[in-house]
Amino acid sequence: MEGGPASRWEVLVGNTRTTDVLIAGAGPVGLSAAAELRRHGVRCRLVDRLPARLPFAKAVGIQPRTLELWDRMGLARTVLEAAIPISGQLVFVNGVERARFELTLPPEVPYGFAALPQYETERILEAYVADLGTEIERGTELLSFAQDPDGVTARLRTASGASEEVRAGYLIGCDGAHSVVRKALGLGFEGGAFPEEYMLADVEADWDLPHDYTVRSSHLTDDGSTDDLLVCIPLPGTGRYRMSTLVPPELSAAATDPVGAPGDGVTHGLESGRAPELSDIQAVVDRLAPRPATLSRMRWASVFRISHRIVDRYADGRVFVAGDAAHIHPPTGAQGMNTGIQDACNLAWKLALAVRGEGGPALLAGYDAERRPVGEEVVGRTVRHARQGVQADPDDPRTLMLREAQLLVGYRHSPLIGTPYGPSDAPQPGDRAPDCGGLTAAVAAYPLRLLDILRGRTGHVLIRYPGDEAADPDAGVAAATEAGLEVVTLLCREAAPTIPGYRDTGKEFARLYRPDGPTGFLVRPDGQLGARFPLSETAALVTSYFSALSAPA
Numbered sequence: 001m002e003g004g005p006a007s008r009w010e011v012l013v014g015n016t017r018t019t020d021v022l023i024a025g026a027g028p029v030g031l032s033a034a035a036e037l038r039r040h041g042v043r044c045r046l047v048d049r050l051p052a053r054l055p056f057a058k059a060v061g062i063q064p065r066t067l068e069l070w071d072r073m074g075l076a077r078t079v080l081e082a083a084i085p086i087s088g089q090l091v092f093v094n095g096v097e098r099a100r101f102e103l104t105l106p107p108e109v110p111y112g113f114a115a116l117p118q119y120e121t122e123r124i125l126e127a128y129v130a131d132l133g134t135e136i137e138r139g140t141e142l143l144s145f146a147q148d149p150d151g152v153t154a155r156l157r158t159a160s161g162a163s164e165e166v167r168a169g170y171l172i173g174c175d176g177a178h179s180v181v182r183k184a185l186g187l188g189f190e191g192g193a194f195p196e197e198y199m200l201a202d203v204e205a206d207w208d209l210p211h212d213y214t215v216r217s218s219h220l221t222d223d224g225s226t227d228d229l230l231v232c233i234p235l236p237g238t239g240r241y242r243m244s245t246l247v248p249p250e251l252s253a254a255a256t257d258p259v260g261a262p263g264d265g266v267t268h269g270l271e272s273g274r275a276p277e278l279s280d281i282q283a284v285v286d287r288l289a290p291r292p293a294t295l296s297r298m299r300w301a302s303v304f305r306i307s308h309r310i311v312d313r314y315a316d317g318r319v320f321v322a323g324d325a326a327h328i329h330p331p332t333g334a335q336g337m338n339t340g341i342q343d344a345c346n347l348a349w350k351l352a353l354a355v356r357g358e359g360g361p362a363l364l365a366g367y368d369a370e371r372r373p374v375g376e377e378v379v380g381r382t383v384r385h386a387r388q389g390v391q392a393d394p395d396d397p398r399t400l401m402l403r404e405a406q407l408l409v410g411y412r413h414s415p416l417i418g419t420p421y422g423p424s425d426a427p428q429p430g431d432r433a434p435d436c437g438g439l440t441a442a443v444a445a446y447p448l449r450l451l452d453i454l455r456g457r458t459g460h461v462l463i464r465y466p467g468d469e470a471a472d473p474d475a476g477v478a479a480a481t482e483a484g485l486e487v488v489t490l491l492c493r494e495a496a497p498t499i500p501g502y503r504d505t506g507k508e509f510a511r512l513y514r515p516d517g518p519t520g521f522l523v524r525p526d527g528q529l530g531a532r533f534p535l536s537e538t539a540a541l542v543t544s545y546f547s548a549l550s551a552p553a
Contacts, residue, residue: 006056011138019045020355022154022168024142024181026050028059029323029340030174031125031136035073038132040458040525042355044415045136045166047156049141053126054494056300057117057202057242061086061334065406066109068435069345070452072527076111078124082112084236085212092217092290100213101390105401108512110435110451111530113254114179114233117202117242118337142180145171147318170351171319174344177307179325185316191379194330194386197247201301204239205232205285207293211239217288230288240297243329245284247303251276276301286350287522308383310375314368320347329388333404335378336490342409343371344527349525353549362551366416373410407432411528418522418531418545426514429531433523434513438506443495450509453502454523457486462542463521464489464501464535465509476520476538483542485522 002517021037023030026048034046062083070076091099103113126136130172139159146153154169156164173181182189209215211234219228280297285293310327314320323340347367353359381403384393393400402408411417412430420428427434439448454461462480464487480487489501490509513521518535522545533541 003174015154016165017045018167019043020168021045021048021170021172021351022152023172023174025174025176025179025323025325026122026126026138027174027176027323028121028125028227028337028396029174029344030337031122032341033128033322033344033348034129034176035075035132035176036127036132036345036525037224037352038129038134038353039073040349042348042352043138044065044134045168046129047137047140047142049139051139051159053119053122055119056302058200059118059121059331059334060115060235060242061338061339062112062114062116062121063110063334063338064105064113065409065432066338066341067114068451069341070172071456072457073108073128074456075128078128079114079116082120082124082236083116084234086113086115086214086234087210087212089214089216090290091207092215092288094219095217095290097290099189103401103404104118105399105405108434108436108508109405109407110449115236117235130138142175144391145181145184145315145319147171152318169318169355172344172351172457173319173325174323174340175325177324177328179321181319182311182321182325185319185321187316187321188312189309190312191307191328193305193307196306197252198304198306199245199247199251199280199284199301200304201243201276201278201281201294202235202299202353203243203278204237204283204297205241205243205290205293205295206239207291209291215241215290216455217290226230228284228288232298240552242491243281243285245281247276248280248283250300251280251303252324269508270449276303306386308379310372310379312388314343314375315364320367322347322371325395326371327379329379329382332382333390335382335404335406339375339378342374342406345526346371352458352525358546358550360550363416363549365416370411370414370416373413381450382444393549412458416491416530418527418533418541421532421534422516422519425522427512427529427532429471429529431529433521433527433529435511436506436508438504438508440505441502442500447505448502453488454527458525460525460530461486461523462538463523464533464538465492465504465513465515465519465521467492467515467518468543479539479542483546485542528531 002220014368020043023033026046034044037044068077088103089101141157143155143157152168154166155436156388158164173179215232217230218226221227282295308329313372314326322343350363410431416429435449435451437449462485491501491503493505520533520538521533522531531541531545
């Protein structure tokens with residue numbers, strides 16, 4: 001059922017609206033959760049206390065891994081038409097160029113780094129979710145909730161001021177750094193805060209620096225400490241940047257609570273009451289910009305503070321937290337929003353199976369087991385990089401780049417994935433399923449990428465690689481089909497043309513996945529490998545894998 005209130009609320013029982021999943025917070029993370037749930041056919045309500053999207057370019061970096069996930073959803077083209085590329089970073093110290101980092105990724109990675117203002121990301125996701133039949137209920141605030149073994153009962157205050165009760169199977173708190181859901185659950189949120197205050201502004205600069213590069217310019221004192229800083233992130237538009245700088249002493253004041261979070265003790269985010277003028281940002285540019293530049297057309301500006309915290313657990317029973325509700329940290333490397341979007345995509349497919357009765361408590365417990373270690377790593381890394389620079393991590397440049405692109409996020413130690421099989425340095429269960437090109441089909445006159453083949457699919461996908469002509473081309477198909485899996489067959493280039501399937505004409509799949517004879521690869525809905533196994537063992541693997549997902553905790 002789509003369109004109108006029924007698609008949002010679905011069922012009215014007495015005076016209580018019921019739905020499968022209630023999502024509190026309609027930023028990029030809440031919208032991503034709603035998008036994935038709706039793609040899986042799950043009913044959900046999406047509420048946000050704000051009356052409209054905020055016009056602030058807060059989170060602006062889009063990582064390659066996020067674009068891969070959006071490609072799976074069919075959203076990548078829309079994003080690419082609105083975003084601009086980020087090709088590298090220029091680093092200046094005391095007026096001298098010290099480094100030029102190129103954001104270069106291996107050729108098989110389908111997307112590069114991009115920049116898009118957060119309100120544009122939200123606009124695109126909001127339209128996508130609306131097309132699937134769910135609209136944001138603006139001006140609606142989650143006041144309280146209680147859970148029991150069968151669901152969650154929540155109390156909302158609607159835009160009209162009326163109180164409403166809603167009954168949901170599950171609740172996801174995507175309600176930011178000052179999360180009502182997190183506080184109501186009593187989750188620990190340990191960490192600290194940076195003492196510095198920062199100014200943030202959306203402006204245009206008339207310098208001649210390449211617009212596809214970020215700029216970091218700092219002033220170091222004789223003892224090597226930084227006493228002045230300017231960071232510029234390109235935005236769509238001629239000469240447009242999001243600039244951040246240290247707050248000068250004359251503008252500094254004791255921290256005030258960010259908008260909408262009175263007295264919660266977490267100093268993170270935009271502050272109310274104080275906003276720098278264009279002249280304040282211009283003064284920093286005059287001191288630190290590598291080229292003379294005049295700023296203009298300031299769209300907004302604010303003072304903001306940075307904390308670094310992470311919850312002690314991402315879930316409690318039928319209630320979950322994601323995004324800033326679970327982890328906050330410095331904006332270094334544009335990791336925060338992208339990590340939150342991956343939280344949402346990881347959780348949504350698990351909830352979809354649970355709603356359908358195909359996933360048990362062990363599956364839902366896997367959300368914390370998989371995502372909290374990722375959050376801990378991101379918080380630690382961004383704090384190190386904010387204080388010491390990227391050089392704080394001594395890895396080789398390729399590894400550093402892949403990690404910043406979030407292409408190394410994996411769950412090898414997850415209780416939900418299969419055992420390793422094949423070469424140890426090949427993609428293993430828990431790893432991202434790499435994209436590859438050079439795939440052809442007998443009927444199509446153009447090459448395909450693996451992402452093209454996976455696009456739009458919502459369930460687990462079994463990729464079969466039978467190998468040479470001597471292998472049974474139908475091995476494992478019956479067992480996979482009976483389990484409800486979508487099956488993709490990738491044949492080696494030498495396979496007989498009468499065997500249906502895609503051909504690894506460019507041998508890219510074989511090079512990247514390194515199949516060990518006839519091999520099966522089970523790709524999860526979030527694009528990670530769930531299992532890798534001999535193709536002859538498909539029936540046993542499918543049974544054991546899905547039995548684990550439906551098991552009690």
